[in-house]
Amino acid sequence: MTRTEANIVLFSITLCWASSYIFIKNLPPTLSSFAYMTLTAGVAGIIFIFVFFNKLRELKGKLLIHSGIMAAIICVSLFFERLGIANIPASTASFVASLNIVFVPLLLLLLKRKPTKNNLFGIVLILLGLIPTSGVHLGHSLDPGVLYMVASCIFMSAYIIIADNFTKKYDPLLLGIGQMFFIAIIAYVIWYLEDPKTFLTVTYTNEMLANIFLLAFFARAYAYIMLMYSQKYANPISVTVIASTEPVVTMVLALLIPNTYGVTESFTLMKLIGAGIIVAGAICAGISFLDKPGFLQKPKFLENK
Amino acid sequence: MKEILSPFKQKQTLMQMGLCALVFIGMAVPFKVMVLVEGFTEVRPVNAVPVVVGLLFGPAGAWGCAAGNLIADCFGTFSEASILGFFGNFIAAYLPFELWHIWKMEEKPNVKSFQNIGLFILLSAISALAVAIFIACGLDVFLQFWLLKIFYIILFNNLGFSLFLALPVFIVLTSDDQKIEPYMPRVNAKYRKERKALLWLLVASQIAILVMLIMGFSMSEFWPMGIAGSFFLLSLLGFIVL
Numbered sequence: 001m002t003r004t005e006a007n008i009v010l011f012s013i014t015l016c017w018a019s020s021y022i023f024i025k026n027l028p029p030t031l032s033s034f035a036y037m038t039l040t041a042g043v044a045g046i047i048f049i050f051v052f053f054n055k056l057r058e059l060k061g062k063l064l065i066h067s068g069i070m071a072a073i074i075c076v077s078l079f080f081e082r083l084g085i086a087n088i089p090a091s092t093a094s095f096v097a098s099l100n101i102v103f104v105p106l107l108l109l110l111l112k113r114k115p116t117k118n119n120l121f122g123i124v125l126i127l128l129g130l131i132p133t134s135g136v137h138l139g140h141s142l143d144p145g146v147l148y149m150v151a152s153c154i155f156m157s158a159y160i161i162i163a164d165n166f167t168k169k170y171d172p173l174l175l176g177i178g179q180m181f182f183i184a185i186i187a188y189v190i191w192y193l194e195d196p197k198t199f200l201t202v203t204y205t206n207e208m209l210a211n212i213f214l215l216a217f218f219a220r221a222y223a224y225i226m227l228m229y230s231q232k233y234a235n236p237i238s239v240t241v242i243a244s245t246e247p248v249v250t251m252v253l254a255l256l257i258p259n260t261y262g263v264t265e266s267f268t269l270m271k272l273i274g275a276g277i278i279v280a281g282a283i284c285a286g287i288s289f290l291d292k293p294g295f296l297q298k299p300k301f302l303e304n305k
Numbered sequence: 306m307k308e309i310l311s312p313f314k315q316k317q318t319l320m321q322m323g324l325c326a327l328v329f330i331g332m333a334v335p336f337k338v339m340v341l342v343e344g345f346t347e348v349r350p351v352n353a354v355p356v357v358v359g360l361l362f363g364p365a366g367a368w369g370c371a372a373g374n375l376i377a378d379c380f381g382t383f384s385e386a387s388i389l390g391f392f393g394n395f396i397a398a399y400l401p402f403e404l405w406h407i408w409k410m411e412e413k414p415n416v417k418s419f420q421n422i423g424l425f426i427l428l429s430a431i432s433a434l435a436v437a438i439f440i441a442c443g444l445d446v447f448l449q450f451w452l453l454k455i456f457y458i459i460l461f462n463n464l465g466f467s468l469f470l471a472l473p474v475f476i477v478l479t480s481d482d483q484k485i486e487p488y489m490p491r492v493n494a495k496y497r498k499e500r501k502a503l504l505w506l507l508v509a510s511q512i513a514i515l516v517m518l519i520m521g522f523s524m525s526e527f528w529p530m531g532i533a534g535s536f537f538l539l540s541l542l543g544f545i546v547l
Contacts, residue, residue: 002417004422005476008422009476009477012472051331226477
């Protein structure tokens, strides 16, 4: 897989996650995050059992442990995210959630992996773009909610780096499958602790089940398998940079499919400028004109793995 | 013609057909709830399947999609229009396969260069337009049911899912981790010039029909569009016969 191919796959995942809001909006508001996670990951797991039945016997030993670790990190990140969202405005939560773009390079520095000049320039641009896009204001007090969101973000960044490491050692498909099983189990345990009646508390309608299936298919089964494959070939910063374009993709989708994102979605010039800066940042981070000054004179398109 | 019927002669290609049909049914049926035009069409992520399996398995993939669509229609939308759906989905898979091998004779389908990515987008667009014209105008001519909305829904369903879902899936399936060997045509070297001519005829007739559709005409009521439609069908048949 070339780097361009990996980037296309990553962008398709961003598109999946951005469009998943269409379906999440149709779920009952009373459905807790862990119920949602259990149901979607559970259905995705069932899909995997049917589709990759022959592969399941290879899911053992270290691979199983590593996929369990990845699932646990995702669940911890979600746990903190939930605490954070409950305590701070949505705009602040959205902004802090996008700070992966800062934490991933910082964590990589700890591992003595330096980002390129272009990465750094692109990251600064993306951060600048995120401010008007998310609607966050300077002067918001630093309450515990923000700290929870930061914790969630750090776990998510750790997940990206760990996934980068694991996917280069193990079969990405099996890692994705194992992860989904563990997410379903861990989320169910937390859901049980939250509300022991678990499945009995959910009001099942055809619409709700259809939306759960769609989310399980795209936001879980498709997205996680594709993420594992693309992480094998892309570096963690590329993954974060492409994921940071999610607000822009959401904005474009909301324009293409009006009313889908709810009546609260409004477009201002500031948001559009912010989106433009994010895209410029993503492009800057993805090319190398600062690191290789001759890059623009000799464009090199075909980069092999 | 031999190429199209070849999958029925081997066990392996029959298996591929069955697999494609199963994948198609599995992806088509759950989305039947997302109806766009009652009794006719819905949001169809399954439209990402034909271009991928067409490029990877050739005619076997095309037959699989056609059969898969017919069976999926039995879950609530089966009607006379299902016959058009059968051929439409066959075209959706077979046309990308044909077009790829007209442009890139010896090269196995892949998107490892910008040129090939561009080609994938182009052949997805041509086949999406072909399917939209075939089904929407087919409904108009053969079943006296005309709704411009159906044309646009089919076009964007096919094109959108081909680009945003089929392309990444195709990338993964053609990566080094997978050992899928794309099917290469056996008789493609013959009639290369004729196939190129058919391609231009197909594209020209598609553009003509598209312009007339945008201008508000329908095939059953506007004879120049009928003529363009004949050339369109002729070029499609040409790909099958040659």
